[in-house]
Amino acid sequence: MFSRGFWGLAWLVVTVLAGCTKSSAEPKAAKPPPVVKRFDPLVRAPASAPGDDGGLGGPQFEVAPFTPYGPPRPEGALTLTLDGEKVLRDGKPFDPAALPEGAVVLLVPVDDTFLAQVLGTLEALELRKVEAWLAHPNGSLAYPVQLFDEVEFGAWLDDPSPGKLRVVQRADGFELQTNMGKLPGVDPNGPSVPLRGGELDLATLRDGLEKIRGRFMTATQVCFLPSYGTPLEQLARAMAANYVSADRAHFERTCWVYPRRRGRDGG
Numbered sequence: 001m002f003s004r005g006f007w008g009l010a011w012l013v014v015t016v017l018a019g020c021t022k023s024s025a026e027p028k029a030a031k032p033p034p035v036v037k038r039f040d041p042l043v044r045a046p047a048s049a050p051g052d053d054g055g056l057g058g059p060q061f062e063v064a065p066f067t068p069y070g071p072p073r074p075e076g077a078l079t080l081t082l083d084g085e086k087v088l089r090d091g092k093p094f095d096p097a098a099l100p101e102g103a104v105v106l107l108v109p110v111d112d113t114f115l116a117q118v119l120g121t122l123e124a125l126e127l128r129k130v131e132a133w134l135a136h137p138n139g140s141l142a143y144p145v146q147l148f149d150e151v152e153f154g155a156w157l158d159d160p161s162p163g164k165l166r167v168v169q170r171a172d173g174f175e176l177q178t179n180m181g182k183l184p185g186v187d188p189n190g191p192s193v194p195l196r197g198g199e200l201d202l203a204t205l206r207d208g209l210e211k212i213r214g215r216f217m218t219a220t221q222v223c224f225l226p227s228y229g230t231p232l233e234q235l236a237r238a239m240a241a242n243y244v245s246a247d248r249a250h251f252e253r254t255c256w257v258y259p260r261r262r263g264r265d266g267g
Contacts, residue, residue: 041184042176042192042211045203063196064203068240070141071247074133077106082232084110085117096124103128106142108135109232115258116228122147122258134256136236143239145224145256153223153257163219165212165251169226169238173201176208178216183208200234205241206250213250222251228259 045064080096081088087096099105105125109118125132126147133142148156157164157179168175173191176183185192193205213219222242226235235256243249 038181039183039211039215041186041188042204042208044186044196044201045207061197063199063201066202066206066241068136068138068141068202068237069243069245070136070143070240070249072140073106073135073142074104074131077104077133079106079108080121082107082109082113082118082121084113087121096121096128099124099128099130101128102130104131104133106133106135107232109236111231111233113232114228115226115230115232115235118232119258119261123149123260132256134232134236134239136240137233141240143236143242143254145239145254148223148255148257149260150257153225153255156221156223156255161218163212163216165209165216165219165221166223166225166257167205167209167238169224169230169235171227171229174205174208174238176212178212180216183212200237202237202241205238206244209242209250210244220251221253221255223255223257225257 047062047064078099079089080094081091087094126149131144132147133144135142160179162178162180164179166177168177170191173185173194176192183192185194187194193201193208195201196204209222224235224238226232239254242251242254
């Protein structure tokens, strides 16, 4: 006869083995996807000191000091002056389609020349595969830009590499978008970098570019998307925010997205 203690021990062993068999047969729970931390709101760059804000209510409307940096204008570049819809070389009308393929071209916009007025010129430059530079209004700086039409921009966005920063230049400021989310500003429903006192807040834009570059260390390119009504000299000022010295930028390469004119690409 087996003792009561023997049967108790046997029952315990059977129960443990059954539990192990049951637990091993149960599927393991899938690991949750990694959580992508959202951007903290971008803080406006402080103004150096209170000043005349035009009666708008305080120094929060003052634009912080901003020093533009960037490379010098390329030596030997073919200079085209963009004056509204006119393209001039040495003061005379010039057809951009006559450019030699692969030429180095410096674009110098006159005040109040808007993106909508130069779409044909940009198409010609892209077709000629020129090395395009956009001059800064201060007269000594210029920025190399890779021209993307909407199709090429879409292909760029389809690349799943993290970052993919695009700076949408709107009438009310700058929207900083990545493929991992938007960089919010003081108003999460408004632009990332709103105008301050009606002026571009370039110091805060530079801070925003630095913040995104710090999140996406492998990102190398930023794309600027100006609206139709953006003056080209304001686009050049915005591009200056990418640079922290004459030879160092947050993002090494810059693209400029423009819409092709209807009918030129079958659209």
